[in-house]
Amino acid sequence: MWHILGAGSLGSLWATRLARAGLPVQLLLRDTQRLKRYQQAGGLTLIEQGQAQRYAIAAQTADHPQPIQRLLLACKAYDAAAAVSQLAPRLIAGAEILLLQNGLGSQDEVARAAPHARCIMASSTEGAFRQADFQVVFAGHGHTWLGDPLDLQPPAWLADLHQAGIAHDWSVDILSRLWRKLALNCAINPLTVLHDCRNGGLREHPAQVTCLCSELTELLHRCGHSAAAENLHDDVQRVILATAANYSSMHQDVSQGRRTEIAYLLGYACNAAQRHQLQLPHLHALHRQLLTHLNARGLPSH
Ligand SMILES: NC(=O)c1ccc[n+]([C@@H]2O[C@H](COP(=O)([O-])OP(=O)(O)OC[C@H]3O[C@@H](n4cnc5c(N)ncnc54)[C@H](OP(=O)(O)O)[C@@H]3O)[C@@H](O)[C@H]2O)c1
Structure with missing residues (x-):
């Protein structure tokens, strides 16, 4: 299961592509008000080359009890550590967090907030923007590099990204x-x-x-x-x-x-x-x- 925190530009871009490849996805929204608005919207809409497609992806709030094995963190760098601290009780032993944040510093903050989770860092040249709430435009195709400076072994779920058409490579020098x-x-x-x-x-x-x-x-x-x-x-x-x-x-x-x-x-x-x-x-x-x-x-x- 892919738990995805943040239904903004990149979170929506990842969630819709994983979901349409038939992979299980669960969105994590800020609070019940955001969840209600999401339900009213009827799902996430991805706009690609002018074509809009809506995906009714399951969503829940951070305080839901479901355990989390794999978390895609798709919020801004300044929100990352607080978001992970809130989810820490739900992370199971051996949990993995994939960090999409730009820049440096938030990765260390997240690692401190979830010391037992494996943190995988990403650097992406893909581009997306929110046209409206829960509607994202895939503006620029690009590539995503993923890596973990503490463990050079790639995770098995890279196959999911391949299945979802997310262009990526494992990097042994992500830093x-x-x-x-x-x-x-x-x-x-x-x-x-x-x-x-x-x-x-x-x-x-x-x-x-x-x-x-x-x-x-x-x-x-x-x-x-x-x-x-x-x-x-x-x-x-x-x-x-x-x-x-x-x-x-x-x-x-x-x-x-x-x-x-x-x-x-x-x-x-x-x-x-x-x-x-x-x-x-x-x-x-x-x-x-x-x-x-x-x-x-x-x-x-x-
Ligand atoms: N967009 C791009 O093209 C792009 C490309 C490369 C890298 N990046 C990097 O990717 C990261 C994310 O950027 P973005 O453009 O996707 O940002 P964004 O559109 O602002 O989306 C961030 C999302 O995180 C959500 N969020 C924040 N704290 C949360 C919490 N505690 N619980 C639940 N949701 C929470 C926000 O929720 P609300 O909607 O409720 O505010 C928002 O939907 C940034 O570091 C950015 O620099 C972005």
Whole structure:
């Protein structure tokens, strides 16, 4: 059984694909009010290439007594540890938690909240957004890497992902992948917020991008992720060009007045630099400017 917490963008994308492949799925919703609204909606709707299909997937609240063997955690990074703490009494011995959160830091928080569960980390390039409550648009096909730094053996249920058509690979170096994605995010997303531009707008600020990439490269080396540091600047420039017309996820969050995951992205990078006593002035200045920007808009800085 796949227990999926969070019927947001990624949670719905996973739940609908697993369910339509005939696999047992149980959604975990926030409270009875959300459950009632879900029941009124009649299920989750997945919109793919303009075609909508509704799936009447079973749902329950966190306080349901059913034991949980495998949990797909599909909430934002800042909600992850609290959500798992709430479910901890339901996790059976040998339970596994698949973590879809972007950035770094929430994985450790979850591991502390559920010390006996196996935590499998994921890094995904898939894209989805909520068009309405319980309606999700599959916006960008991509790939998901999964891995567990403490146990390199892949779990048997990867076959379920194959069956559900979820493109994936088991990674023996998932932390490097997460660090690389975090570095790309730190070099692009905050600047798009501060310059209020699409990703392509950063072509007008090459010196700032270059400085950040050089500091991030130093940080990755110091944190022991040299593979993630390789050609970072080239990759950042490639992403800026390839996604020139897009607004970054952080830009979208800020412009829509939504809380960002800054503490698990740029905030995490700055903390890591401090821990290693690295002087990264541009990264810290960017962090301060972003916090000021968020505060001015009444958005949380964590
Ligand atoms: N969307 C993408 O394309 C994408 C791509 C790559 C990575 N990611 C990462 O994936 C993670 C999830 O992102 P998302 O875009 O799917 O977020 P989202 O659309 O905001 O969905 C998060 C869901 O988690 C639910 N939730 C939070 N706490 C809960 C709790 N205690 N119990 C039950 N449900 C709870 C929320 O419930 P409510 O609806 O009740 O608020 C919401 O439905 C993020 O870290 C994001 O950065 C997303």
